[in-house]
Amino acid sequence: MENLFKRLQSKKNQKPLADTFTQNKPTSPHTPQIPTEGWVQISPLVWEKITEITVSPGLKQEFPLDESEGLYCLDTETTGLSSGAGTHIFLAGWCHYCPLSGNIRIRQFFLQDLGGERDFILHLDFALRDAKALRTFNGGTYDIPLLKTRWGMNGKEFPTFIHKDLLHPSRRLWKQVLGSCSLKNIEREILGVHRVGDVAGAEVPELYFSYLRSGAGDDFPQQLRGVFSHHLQDVLSLWFLEVLLKDFEKNPLGPRWTLHLNREKFINRCFTSPEIAPQVPWILPKPSYPLEIDPRCLIPHLSPQDCLAYSGKVWKATGREYWGLDYTHRLIRVENTLDERMEIIQILSTLWKEKRSLKALDRLLKFLEHREKTPLAWEQCLRIMDRALAGGFLPESVVLSLKKRKNRVEEKLKPKDISKNNP
Missing domain, CATH: 3.30.420.10 (Ribonuclease H-like superfamily/Ribonuclease H)
Known part of the structure; x- marks a missing residue:
């Protein structure tokens, strides 16, 4: 002072x-x-x-x-x-x-x-x-x-x-x-x-x-x-x-914002300055440089079908959890062919096994129980839950949810007693 x-x-x-x-x-x-x-x-x-x-x-x-x-x-x-x-x-x-x-x-x-x-x-x-x-x-x-x-x-x-x-x-x-x-x-x-x-x-x-x-x-x-x-x-x-x-x-639909398959980085030096350029390489991506962005930013500019295709391309190019969840979410919302249903199960299973994604596990079990709705799908659902519960390291709330779902699926697999309905 x-x-x-x-x-x-x-x-x-x-x-x-x-x-x-x-x-x-x-x-x-x-x-x-x-x-x-x-x-x-x-x-x-x-x-x-x-x-x-x-x-x-x-x-x-x-x-x-x-x-x-x-x-x-x-x-x-x-x-x-x-x-x-x-x-x-x-x-x-x-x-x-x-x-x-x-x-x-x-x-x-x-x-x-x-x-x-x-x-x-x-x-x-x-x-x-x-x-x-x-x-x-x-x-x-x-x-x-x-x-x-x-x-x-x-x-x-x-x-x-x-x-x-x-x-x-x-x-x-x-x-x-x-x-x-x-x-x-x-x-x-x-x-x-x-x-x-x-x-x-x-x-x-x-x-x-x-x-x-x-x-x-x-x-x-x-x-x-x-x-x-x-x-x-x-x-x-x-x-x-x-x-x-x-x-x-x-230009939200330009190639800079929609091309994500080309993983090679093309760069363009924007300016040169004797004082700065030798120390700091200032560059800006060309339009051919694929900038990954949240697909929700393109929703106002794309049709739902284009959003689905866009999200699928990014998932296949990056393999990131977020894109896999986004792609399966959009795919589940439309009428699915057999190949698409198998793709949903395969993506969510991969995210659960390799990345231990609880969101992927929950979505996979819901899809098998409520969308497939066949005995084979319910049996697959039970096998996945048994392995998840046996593996441990799950939050208590997730364990309780899995046990509740398991009881519900087991009830669905029980043979119905026809004699009760026909006295």
Whole structure:
């Protein structure tokens, strides 16, 4: 606290920013002797860095990038993981497409010390005036509420934007495929982004506090290089994710979203940058790259029969439990031929034996008991239940359900006493 008081005292006589400053931004008479690696001091405690990245002509032809003008993909780095009043934003920035230059532009704003937060907020507020819409990743829960809090703590109102949190459409498309829909997992499995030597997000607050304890000097580009690189990659991934999700909205039945049999990965380098490309291979899949998605996302665009065929293709290509359950569920709902009934039994039996899927076991027993409804099917049902009960390691609720079903099936197999009905 004493060090913070001394730093604030040293800045006491410096003139703060006016609320209505123009593009003639104030500059500090102090010139750092340490290389700033592209960072420009725009206020006593606020720095800005602009990174331009060239987009390949192929990407411009495939995606209508001009439509994304004014769309900012925003991310923040903070002093904590909560969005309360005690959490400060020390690094904020966004990625957007510039139609005039044809490049991707990333703007990052860094707060060198917490005493300069008012100027930091004023610069962000001014720079965001050109934005028409915002995209974030989990920003609806974290970033946007925190931005509103910090604006309010500094006597300003956060601007109103059309905001979309890309976490939710990502979960709809890939939750059942990837399991975890963290940005890093989506980068690796969907975008083809491979981070090298990246700083974990949970470590960022402590790195910033370590920098403050060291004196908050002008050597921050060296001390916090990993944090800046982490943030830059976050906003870049967010921008490419927005491009990909926009493609699904416009062309959900295109080959990128419906071809799943070709397992070979075709990739297309989207841009090159001398500063970034040698370290991080940023790529985006071509239309021929089969992206697995939750088939429920295609239901509004496909007929029931097409959904059935689609789910079956994905199951045969991947062999994953989810696709097997989805395919058999859709197959059971229609009138089945003998071959289709045998296929249902074979798939569910495989999922139970190899993956120990309780859902597959329950569906298999229901199908044999209620859809097949023959003595042979009931006998097969009993054999499966006997093996399952003998194997152990089943939840108590499942054991009780199996015993109840077993008693019911055994009653069905008992020969009926005709003499009782004919006295």
